[in-house]
Amino acid sequence: MPELPEVETVRRGLQPVLGGARVVRVEQRRPDLRFPFPYGFAQRLTGARVDAVLRRAKYLLASLDTGETWVTHLGMTGRFLVERPEVQGESPGRFTHAAPEGAKHAHLALETDAGARVTFFDARRFGYMGLIPTAELGSHPWFAEIGPEPLEPGFDAAHLLGAFKGRSQAVKTVLLDQRVVAGLGNIYVCEALHRSGVSPRRPAGKVGRAAALRLVKDVRAVLEEAIIAGGSTLRDYAQADGLSGLFQHSWAVYGREGEPCIRPGCAGTVARFAQGGRSTFFCPRCQR
Protein backbone atom coordinates (compact mmCIF):
# COMPACT_ATOMS: atom_id res chain seq x y z
CA MET A 1 0.00 0.00 0.00
CA PRO A 2 2.87 2.27 -0.22
CA GLU A 3 3.15 5.66 -1.76
CA LEU A 4 3.71 8.71 0.37
CA PRO A 5 0.13 9.04 1.68
CA GLU A 6 -0.05 5.37 2.62
CA VAL A 7 3.34 5.43 4.33
CA GLU A 8 2.38 8.61 6.16
CA THR A 9 -0.86 6.97 7.27
CA VAL A 10 1.08 3.99 8.57
CA ARG A 11 3.45 6.35 10.37
CA ARG A 12 0.54 8.04 12.08
CA GLY A 13 -0.75 4.65 13.15
CA LEU A 14 2.58 3.54 14.55
CA GLN A 15 3.69 6.72 16.25
CA PRO A 16 1.21 6.61 19.16
CA VAL A 17 2.03 2.97 19.78
CA LEU A 18 5.80 2.98 19.34
CA GLY A 19 6.74 6.56 20.11
CA GLY A 20 8.14 6.65 23.63
CA ALA A 21 7.73 2.90 24.04
CA ARG A 22 10.43 0.38 24.70
CA VAL A 23 10.72 -2.74 22.60
CA VAL A 24 10.70 -5.67 24.98
CA ARG A 25 10.52 -8.59 22.58
CA VAL A 26 11.28 -9.15 18.90
CA GLU A 27 10.38 -12.24 16.92
CA GLN A 28 12.01 -12.38 13.51
CA ARG A 29 10.52 -15.25 11.57
CA ARG A 30 12.76 -15.38 8.52
CA PRO A 31 16.29 -14.25 7.67
CA ASP A 32 15.35 -11.88 4.90
CA LEU A 33 12.72 -9.82 3.18
CA ARG A 34 13.89 -8.31 -0.07
CA PHE A 35 17.33 -8.11 1.54
CA PRO A 36 18.70 -9.94 4.58
CA PHE A 37 17.79 -8.37 7.89
CA PRO A 38 20.80 -6.54 9.34
CA TYR A 39 23.22 -8.56 11.43
CA GLY A 40 21.79 -9.09 14.91
CA PHE A 41 18.63 -7.21 13.99
CA ALA A 42 16.33 -8.64 16.65
CA GLN A 43 18.93 -8.35 19.39
CA ARG A 44 19.78 -4.77 18.48
CA LEU A 45 16.12 -3.79 18.49
CA THR A 46 15.29 -5.54 21.73
CA GLY A 47 15.52 -3.22 24.73
CA ALA A 48 15.64 -0.08 22.60
CA ARG A 49 13.29 2.79 23.24
CA VAL A 50 11.65 4.37 20.19
CA ASP A 51 11.94 8.13 20.37
CA ALA A 52 9.64 8.82 17.43
CA VAL A 53 8.32 7.29 14.22
CA LEU A 54 9.17 9.55 11.29
CA ARG A 55 8.90 9.33 7.52
CA ARG A 56 11.24 10.22 4.67
CA ALA A 57 9.95 9.57 1.15
CA LYS A 58 8.39 6.09 1.34
CA TYR A 59 10.58 5.01 4.26
CA LEU A 60 9.40 4.70 7.85
CA LEU A 61 12.02 5.74 10.39
CA ALA A 62 11.86 4.68 14.01
CA SER A 63 14.61 6.55 15.80
CA LEU A 64 15.93 4.62 18.77
CA ASP A 65 17.66 5.69 21.96
CA THR A 66 20.53 3.40 20.98
CA GLY A 67 21.67 5.88 18.35
CA GLU A 68 20.34 3.76 15.53
CA THR A 69 17.24 4.17 13.39
CA TRP A 70 15.06 1.23 12.45
CA VAL A 71 14.19 1.80 8.80
CA THR A 72 11.35 0.08 6.99
CA HIS A 73 10.36 0.20 3.34
CA LEU A 74 6.97 -1.41 2.69
CA GLY A 75 7.71 -2.37 -0.90
CA MET A 76 4.45 -3.28 -2.64
CA THR A 77 2.60 -5.30 -0.02
CA GLY A 78 4.23 -4.53 3.32
CA ARG A 79 1.78 -3.79 6.12
CA PHE A 80 1.94 -3.21 9.85
CA LEU A 81 -0.69 -4.57 12.17
CA VAL A 82 -1.05 -2.98 15.60
CA GLU A 83 -2.73 -4.77 18.47
CA ARG A 84 -3.13 -3.05 21.77
CA PRO A 85 -4.53 -4.10 25.09
CA GLU A 86 -8.22 -3.29 25.25
CA VAL A 87 -8.82 0.24 26.38
CA GLN A 88 -12.32 1.12 27.48
CA GLY A 89 -13.99 3.55 25.10
CA GLU A 90 -11.15 3.67 22.63
CA SER A 91 -11.98 3.18 19.00
CA PRO A 92 -9.63 0.88 17.15
CA GLY A 93 -6.98 2.49 15.00
CA ARG A 94 -6.82 2.24 11.27
CA PHE A 95 -4.45 -0.70 11.37
CA THR A 96 -5.98 -2.83 14.03
CA HIS A 97 -7.99 -5.02 11.71
CA ALA A 98 -6.92 -8.57 11.03
CA ALA A 99 -4.22 -8.95 8.44
CA PRO A 100 -5.72 -10.15 5.17
CA GLU A 101 -2.98 -12.66 4.48
CA GLY A 102 -3.33 -14.36 7.80
CA ALA A 103 -0.28 -15.36 9.74
CA LYS A 104 1.48 -16.91 6.78
CA HIS A 105 3.40 -13.79 5.84
CA ALA A 106 3.94 -12.38 9.29
CA HIS A 107 7.69 -11.93 9.09
CA LEU A 108 8.35 -9.84 12.18
CA ALA A 109 6.53 -9.26 15.43
CA LEU A 110 7.48 -7.12 18.37
CA GLU A 111 6.04 -6.18 21.71
CA THR A 112 6.38 -2.96 23.65
CA ASP A 113 6.65 -2.35 27.37
CA ALA A 114 3.06 -1.07 27.23
CA GLY A 115 1.85 -4.44 26.01
CA ALA A 116 1.25 -3.45 22.39
CA ARG A 117 2.07 -5.89 19.64
CA VAL A 118 3.23 -4.75 16.22
CA THR A 119 3.43 -7.27 13.38
CA PHE A 120 4.89 -6.76 9.91
CA PHE A 121 3.35 -8.67 7.00
CA ASP A 122 4.62 -8.73 3.45
CA ALA A 123 3.38 -11.35 1.01
CA ARG A 124 5.63 -10.38 -1.87
CA ARG A 125 8.63 -9.52 0.28
CA PHE A 126 9.55 -6.49 -1.78
CA GLY A 127 9.82 -4.65 1.50
CA TYR A 128 13.02 -4.33 3.49
CA MET A 129 14.37 -3.17 6.81
CA GLY A 130 17.58 -1.69 8.04
CA LEU A 131 19.21 -0.55 11.25
CA ILE A 132 21.31 2.49 10.48
CA PRO A 133 23.24 4.82 12.79
CA THR A 134 20.98 7.86 13.01
CA ALA A 135 23.84 10.25 12.38
CA GLU A 136 24.59 8.47 9.10
CA LEU A 137 21.08 8.34 7.71
CA GLY A 138 21.60 11.24 5.35
CA SER A 139 24.61 9.67 3.71
CA HIS A 140 23.21 6.16 3.54
CA PRO A 141 22.61 4.94 -0.03
CA TRP A 142 18.88 4.64 0.60
CA PHE A 143 18.62 8.35 1.37
CA ALA A 144 21.61 10.17 -0.06
CA GLU A 145 20.07 10.99 -3.43
CA ILE A 146 16.40 11.28 -2.57
CA GLY A 147 14.78 14.51 -3.69
CA PRO A 148 12.75 17.02 -1.70
CA GLU A 149 9.66 16.10 0.26
CA PRO A 150 6.74 17.27 -1.87
CA LEU A 151 4.89 18.75 1.11
CA GLU A 152 7.87 20.82 2.17
CA PRO A 153 9.20 24.09 0.81
CA GLY A 154 12.11 22.58 -1.15
CA PHE A 155 9.65 21.25 -3.69
CA ASP A 156 8.81 24.11 -6.03
CA ALA A 157 8.58 24.97 -9.71
CA ALA A 158 12.22 25.98 -9.94
CA HIS A 159 13.29 22.61 -8.62
CA LEU A 160 11.03 20.74 -11.02
CA LEU A 161 12.15 22.79 -14.00
CA GLY A 162 15.76 22.08 -13.08
CA ALA A 163 15.07 18.36 -12.87
CA PHE A 164 13.11 18.38 -16.15
CA LYS A 165 15.53 20.50 -18.14
CA GLY A 166 16.90 18.83 -21.25
CA ARG A 167 15.30 15.48 -20.50
CA SER A 168 13.46 13.70 -23.27
CA GLN A 169 12.07 11.07 -20.91
CA ALA A 170 8.33 11.22 -20.32
CA VAL A 171 7.34 13.52 -17.48
CA LYS A 172 5.49 10.69 -15.77
CA THR A 173 8.64 8.58 -15.60
CA VAL A 174 10.68 11.50 -14.32
CA LEU A 175 8.18 12.25 -11.56
CA LEU A 176 8.42 8.64 -10.43
CA ASP A 177 12.17 9.08 -9.98
CA GLN A 178 12.68 9.44 -6.24
CA ARG A 179 15.69 11.68 -6.88
CA VAL A 180 13.40 14.26 -8.45
CA VAL A 181 10.71 14.26 -5.79
CA ALA A 182 10.25 11.93 -2.84
CA GLY A 183 7.31 9.67 -2.32
CA LEU A 184 5.36 9.72 -5.56
CA GLY A 185 4.29 6.38 -7.01
CA ASN A 186 2.21 5.18 -9.89
CA ILE A 187 -1.19 6.21 -8.56
CA TYR A 188 -0.47 9.72 -7.39
CA VAL A 189 1.68 10.58 -10.40
CA CYS A 190 -1.25 9.70 -12.66
CA GLU A 191 -3.63 11.68 -10.49
CA ALA A 192 -1.42 14.76 -10.27
CA LEU A 193 -0.76 14.83 -14.02
CA HIS A 194 -4.46 14.65 -14.68
CA ARG A 195 -5.23 17.53 -12.35
CA SER A 196 -2.54 19.59 -14.01
CA GLY A 197 -3.71 18.75 -17.52
CA VAL A 198 -0.29 17.47 -18.49
CA SER A 199 0.06 14.38 -20.65
CA PRO A 200 2.12 11.64 -19.02
CA ARG A 201 3.81 11.20 -22.40
CA ARG A 202 5.09 14.75 -22.59
CA PRO A 203 8.87 14.92 -22.60
CA ALA A 204 9.94 16.38 -19.26
CA GLY A 205 12.05 18.99 -21.00
CA LYS A 206 8.95 20.34 -22.69
CA VAL A 207 7.16 21.12 -19.46
CA GLY A 208 7.11 24.89 -19.12
CA ARG A 209 6.95 27.12 -16.11
CA ALA A 210 3.16 27.37 -15.99
CA ALA A 211 2.75 23.60 -16.08
CA ALA A 212 5.49 23.15 -13.49
CA LEU A 213 3.68 25.53 -11.17
CA ARG A 214 0.48 23.58 -11.64
CA LEU A 215 2.25 20.30 -11.03
CA VAL A 216 3.71 21.52 -7.75
CA LYS A 217 0.30 22.68 -6.60
CA ASP A 218 -1.50 19.53 -7.74
CA VAL A 219 1.08 17.05 -6.46
CA ARG A 220 0.76 18.69 -3.07
CA ALA A 221 -3.03 18.79 -3.21
CA VAL A 222 -3.50 15.19 -4.22
CA LEU A 223 -1.08 13.96 -1.57
CA GLU A 224 -2.65 16.07 1.16
CA GLU A 225 -6.14 14.92 0.24
CA ALA A 226 -5.00 11.31 0.16
CA ILE A 227 -3.38 11.60 3.58
CA ILE A 228 -6.60 13.00 5.00
CA ALA A 229 -8.46 10.03 3.49
CA GLY A 230 -6.01 7.61 5.05
CA GLY A 231 -4.41 6.70 1.74
CA SER A 232 -5.70 4.38 -0.96
CA THR A 233 -6.59 0.76 -0.47
CA LEU A 234 -6.47 -1.59 -3.46
CA ARG A 235 -9.13 -4.12 -4.31
CA ASP A 236 -7.63 -7.14 -2.57
CA TYR A 237 -7.40 -5.24 0.67
CA ALA A 238 -10.74 -3.49 0.52
CA GLN A 239 -12.53 -6.00 2.65
CA ALA A 240 -15.15 -5.25 5.25
CA ASP A 241 -12.93 -2.76 6.76
CA GLY A 242 -14.02 0.71 7.61
CA LEU A 243 -10.48 1.11 8.75
CA SER A 244 -8.70 1.00 5.43
CA GLY A 245 -7.90 4.02 3.29
CA LEU A 246 -10.63 5.75 1.36
CA PHE A 247 -8.82 7.72 -1.32
CA GLN A 248 -9.39 5.06 -3.99
CA HIS A 249 -12.92 6.46 -4.21
CA SER A 250 -11.45 9.80 -5.23
CA TRP A 251 -9.29 8.59 -8.08
CA ALA A 252 -9.93 10.63 -11.20
CA VAL A 253 -8.01 8.42 -13.63
CA TYR A 254 -6.19 5.58 -11.86
CA GLY A 255 -8.04 2.31 -12.42
CA ARG A 256 -10.72 4.07 -14.51
CA GLU A 257 -9.84 2.94 -18.03
CA GLY A 258 -12.82 3.36 -20.35
CA GLU A 259 -14.73 5.55 -17.93
CA PRO A 260 -15.55 9.19 -18.58
CA CYS A 261 -13.16 11.92 -17.56
CA ILE A 262 -14.50 13.70 -14.51
CA ARG A 263 -13.06 17.10 -15.37
CA PRO A 264 -15.97 19.51 -15.74
CA GLY A 265 -16.62 20.16 -19.41
CA CYS A 266 -14.29 17.42 -20.63
CA ALA A 267 -15.98 14.72 -22.68
CA GLY A 268 -12.87 12.53 -22.77
CA THR A 269 -12.55 8.88 -21.83
CA VAL A 270 -9.82 7.66 -19.50
CA ALA A 271 -7.25 5.62 -21.36
CA ARG A 272 -4.50 3.32 -20.24
CA PHE A 273 -1.13 2.44 -21.72
CA ALA A 274 2.16 1.06 -20.50
CA GLN A 275 5.14 3.20 -19.61
CA GLY A 276 8.24 1.47 -18.41
CA GLY A 277 6.22 -1.68 -17.88
CA ARG A 278 3.70 0.05 -15.65
CA SER A 279 0.17 1.17 -16.35
CA THR A 280 -0.44 4.84 -16.95
CA PHE A 281 -3.99 6.18 -16.78
CA PHE A 282 -4.85 9.53 -18.31
CA CYS A 283 -7.40 11.51 -20.27
CA PRO A 284 -6.12 12.07 -23.82
CA ARG A 285 -8.64 14.87 -24.20
CA CYS A 286 -7.65 17.22 -21.39
CA GLN A 287 -4.05 16.16 -20.76
CA ARG A 288 -1.63 17.58 -23.30
Place this chain on the structure above:
DNA sequence: CTTGGGTCCTGTGCGC
Protein backbone atom coordinates in the same frame (compact mmCIF):
# COMPACT_ATOMS: atom_id res chain seq x y z
C1' DC B 1 24.82 10.23 -18.54
C1' DT B 2 20.24 8.73 -20.00
C1' DT B 3 16.93 5.30 -20.99
C1' DG B 4 14.56 0.99 -21.43
C1' DG B 5 13.93 -3.56 -19.85
C1' DG B 6 14.28 -7.39 -16.72
C1' DT B 7 14.13 -8.95 -11.96
C1' DC B 8 12.87 -9.99 -7.13
C1' DC B 9 8.08 -12.56 -4.91
C1' DT B 10 3.25 -13.96 -4.14
C1' DG B 11 -1.63 -13.30 -4.74
C1' DT B 12 -5.77 -12.18 -7.28
C1' DG B 13 -8.96 -11.75 -10.94
C1' DC B 14 -10.22 -12.62 -15.44
C1' DG B 15 -11.23 -15.25 -19.75
C1' DC B 16 -11.68 -19.70 -21.50
Place this chain on the structure above:
DNA sequence: TGCGCACAGGACCCAA
Protein backbone atom coordinates in the same frame (compact mmCIF):
# COMPACT_ATOMS: atom_id res chain seq x y z
C1' DT C 1 -14.58 -25.71 -10.95
C1' DG C 2 -9.92 -25.50 -12.83
C1' DC C 3 -6.01 -23.45 -15.45
C1' DG C 4 -3.06 -20.24 -17.46
C1' DC C 5 -1.98 -15.61 -17.97
C1' DA C 6 -1.84 -10.71 -17.07
C1' DC C 7 -1.21 -7.63 -13.68
C1' DA C 8 -0.23 -5.40 -8.98
C1' DG C 9 1.15 0.53 -4.83
C1' DG C 10 8.64 -0.23 -5.69
C1' DA C 11 13.19 0.13 -6.76
C1' DC C 12 17.62 -1.98 -8.05
C1' DC C 13 20.75 -3.58 -11.69
C1' DC C 14 22.53 -3.93 -16.13
C1' DA C 15 23.07 -3.24 -21.04
C1' DA C 16 22.79 -0.25 -24.97
